[in-house]
Amino acid sequence: MEGILKKKVSILRGFEDKWFKLTEDGFLEYYEIKPSTISQDTDVLANQIPCYVSGFGMKEGGLFNMKWERRYFVLSDGGFQYYTSETVTTPQRTVSIDDIKGVANANGYRGKELVFQLVTKHRTFYIEV
Numbered sequence: 001m002e003g004i005l006k007k008k009v010s011i012l013r014g015f016e017d018k019w020f021k022l023t024e025d026g027f028l029e030y031y032e033i034k035p036s037t038i039s040q041d042t043d044v045l046a047n048q049i050p051c052y053v054s055g056f057g058m059k060e061g062g063l064f065n066m067k068w069e070r071r072y073f074v075l076s077d078g079g080f081q082y083y084t085s086e087t088v089t090t091p092q093r094t095v096s097i098d099d100i101k102g103v104a105n106a107n108g109y110r111g112k113e114l115v116f117q118l119v120t121k122h123r124t125f126y127i128e129v
Contacts, residue, residue, distance in 0.1 A: 057071060057073050060125070068112075095118070103118055115129075
C-alpha cells in the first residue's frame with residue numbers, strides 16, 4: 001500500500017503539521033515536508049547523492065535523548081539530510097531548505113568544539129563537525 005498521511009500532532013509547543021509515508025514493510029517514515037516534494041532515489045547510497053557538501057559529524061539527540069550520535073550528513077537540492085551511515089539509501093530525517101531559518105556558530109556548546117546550530121521552525125539541531 002502506498003500513500004501519504006498528513007496529520008496535526010501536538011509537540012509540547014502546540015500543533016504542527018507532520019507528514020508520514022507508509023513503507024512497503026509497514027513502517028511509517030516521518031517527514032517535515034510532503035514526501036513527494038523530496039527528490040530522493042531510494043537506490044542511491046548516501047555517499048553517492050549529488051550534493052554541495054557531505055560527510056560525518058556528531059548530532060545531539062532529540063527531546064529526551066541528549067546523547068551525541070555519529071551521522072552522515074548531506075546538503076543537496078533536496079534539503080539537509082542525515083543518515084546512520086554513508087552506505088544506506090534512506091535518510092533518518094530530511095529538512096527542506098525552505099524550512100531552515102538560520103545557521104549559527106555554537107562553539108563551546110556542552111563543551112564541544114566546532115559546533116553549529118541549524119535552526120528550523122520545529123527544532124534546533126546541534127551538529128559537531
